[in-house]
Amino acid sequence: MADDDTLSVTFAALSDPTRRAILARLRQGEATVGELAAPHAMSLPAISRHLKVLERAGLVSKGREAQWRPCRLDAAPLREVDEWLRGYRAFYENRIDRLAAQLADEEES
């Protein structure tokens, strides 16, 4: 990861497929740590730590209900990712259109 700026922490949190799977699961609603761990061939402590990474990135928040820690998605940091991405959108959108336009230009000359 290296730095602690929001974007770096967010991207780092998203760079692990297990963590992205957890986020995907949380779109369907709250889930306990155990429920989140179930689909993964991984120990519970490992999932607990992945959740801590997501929490530190502000992507997940945990409640306390008896001995359960219901987790829920907190997507706000993704908006920053979206805004960052916006600065690059022109470079990857309509790629085919722009390629076609370029080819047309070449043909004209």
Add this chain to the structure above:
Amino acid sequence: MADDDTLSVTFAALSDPTRRAILARLRQGEATVGELAAPHAMSLPAISRHLKVLERAGLVSKGREAQWRPCRLDAAPLREVDEWLRGYRAFYENRIDRLAAQLADEEES
């Protein structure tokens, strides 16, 4: 990083501010390794490695022109990020609108 799926590699590459700065610089057009290194208080080898990370992620490609390696932005992987993000857009967009709606509901009841 951990895994080698495209999205993981891309997010990992983006999780470093130096690398994001390099991408930002490349939006303005091609640049040599030395030119990319100049703004950073960091040795040239360090930048060279950052570039290799970006290359492996498919975000940058290098040419060869005499002893220079002109680098250019290759934004295609960012489209995948955009697509991934799309699945979460509903959770972070119109946050204020949805909050207002929720408050209105509460007031009604």
Add this chain to the structure above:
DNA sequence: CGGTTAATTGATGATTTGGTTAAGTACAGC
């Protein structure tokens, strides 16, 4: 109280990351 369940924390270890300096490669030009 004692036992079970849910989850976190500690200790450990392998691997990766991100930086350094020093040496090596490749090309340009005198």
Add this chain to the structure above:
DNA sequence: GCTGTACTTAACCAAATCATCAATTAACCG
């Protein structure tokens, strides 16, 4: 061919990451 410029690779080191199992905390329940 020699020298300087551009960049990469090698060797090394410190710190972070990601997993493990074992121990701990905390709450419920009979």
